Amino acid sequence: MIVNNLTLCYQGKVILAPMVRVGTLPMRLLALDYGADIVYCEELIDIKMLQCKRVVNEVLDTIDFVAPNERVIFRTCERERNKVVFQMGSADAERALAVARLVENDVAGIDINMGCPKEYSTKGGMGAALLSDPDKIEKILSTLVKGICKPVTCKIRILPSLEDTLNLVKRIERTGVAAIAVHGRKKEERPQHPVHCDIIKAIAEAVSIPVIANGGSHDHIKVYADLEAFRQVTSASSVMVGRAAMWNPSIFRKEGLQPLEKIMQEYIKYAVRYENHYTNTKYCLCQMLREQLETPQGKKLHAAQSSQEIWRQYPPQITPKMCLLEWCRKEKLAQPVYETVQRPVDRLFRSVVTVSEHKYCSALWDKSKKLAEQAAAIVCLRSLGLPEGKLDDAQSPLMHKRKVEERELCQDRENEETLPGGAPHKKPHLTLGTTNHSILSRP
Incomplete structure (x- = not known):
């Protein structure tokens, strides 16, 4: 289904659900890496967002919404611009509209969370508290649909009776929302209680807009194939995954789950x-x-x-480039700029990195653009007397595995200067020259 030029959801699509404290940028990007079609941010309260200022973060290449105390409340980036749905907690139509207008140019859609049963949400009249006030639900959703150009969705829980639930979703449908997500539990039920697939199915059959089935992580969804099975049993248009995606975001990977160590x-x-x-x-x-x-x-x-x-x-592959970028951030410098050229005669690469108007590069040529950039970063770090990404815990299993991989790579590389993951093999040759691609400048 195409809504406002956004493929919001259609048969077979899978979505990373909004989960409190989970839907931050790193988790969303990891879910997208493994095949999630749409991701939701964590529920963000309208009053907090209204205090925020939109800031273009040139160092991180992100858009940040920053509170007066300089805390980043919401961070997004260009890669997820057409993929991320901004999930909001609100109990007031005008506040919700003001927040939606603040963020709408940086997100794919706006969602009102009407299913959160937690006290921090319900005590303010938000989340599941809205389920007992259909008039307020209608006002909030109608105001958003009329007031912004992006698709509007909402997420609900089921009511005590099927009749009341169907009456509510039909009223929601009339507001013009693009889709409705249904967590198939009542507001007093928790993950250990079975999800009511039959109720989600009845809702899907009662409305014409897409219904997104949610709540299957505990009993139904363990691997990728279970996503389609859950969709079929609920007759939904798509599936929203929360806890199963949090446990292992490669749940979206058709080829199967990746090892947890790799995911972490x-x-x-x-x-x-x-x-x-x-x-x-x-x-x-x-x-x-x-x-x-x-x-x-x-x-x-x-x-x-x-x-x-x-x-x-849990050491990641901390590379020299990452170390250099982090140092530039701390020093409030512009992020490093890499210029890489390829030598036609043998197709090898060499890179020059510019940091604070100084240029750094290695005398060696590398087999890949990526390695050439890492070599330039090592030269810069060593020239500045900075760490290159070595980790103290040399005895950990992950470090041992990395060293084995590096030794194997080393055997295949002639005149190696640096290895993936930031572990130096040979000290780079530092040269001074006259061209843009062979200069080493020291501050």
Whole structure:
């Protein structure tokens, strides 16, 4: 179904559900990597968003909505611009419209969460509290549909009776929303209670707009094939996945789940890249570990009090480029700029990195553009006396695995200067020259 030039949902599509504290940028991007079609941000309260200022973050290449205390409330990037739905907690039509207009140019759609049963939401008249006030639901949704150009959706839970539930969804349909997500549980029910697939099916058959089935993670969705099975049993247009995607975002991968170790490292790379707050990073990693939290490594993660402590437990591929970028951020410098050329005679690459108007490069030529950029970053880091991405815990299984892979790569590479993952093999040759691609400038 095409709505306002946005493929919001259609048969077979899968969506990363809005989950409190989970739908931050690193998790959303990881879900997209593995095949999620649409991702939702975590529920963000309208009053908090109205205090925010929209900021173009040139260092991270993100759009940030920043509170007066400089806390980033919502962060997004160009890659997910047509994929991310902004999920809002609101109990007031005018406030909801003001927030929607603030963010609509940076997101694919706006969603009102009417299903959250948590006290922080319901005590303000938001979330599941709205289910007992259909007039307010209608006013909020109608105001948004008329007031913005992006698709509007909402997420509900089922009511005590089927008749009341159907009356509500038909009233919601008349507001002009693009789709409705249905968590197939009552507001007092929790994940351990079975999801009411029959109620979702009755809703899907009663309305003409797309219905997104939600709530199947605990009993129904374990692997990719279960997404389609859940869609079929509910007769829904698509499936929204929350906890199953949080446990392992590769649930969206048709070829099957990826190992948890790989997923966690990939998640941490995004967390580092986009400066995710360590408490959220820690929370998401703990959700991935689940039953492994009682292991020694799990306990160390649970006790971690900083991003650095987390990285030491689950080291991502910290590359020289990542180290250089992080240093530039801390020093409030423009992000490094890489210029790479390829030599026609042998198709090898060499890169020059510019940092604070100084240029750095290696004398060696590399077999890939990526390695050439890493070599330039190492030259810069060594010239500035900065760390290159080595990790202290050299005995960890992940570091051992990385070193094995690096040794194998080293054997295939002549005159190697640097290895993937940031571990130096040979000290780079630093040369001074007269062309843009052979200059090493020292500050």
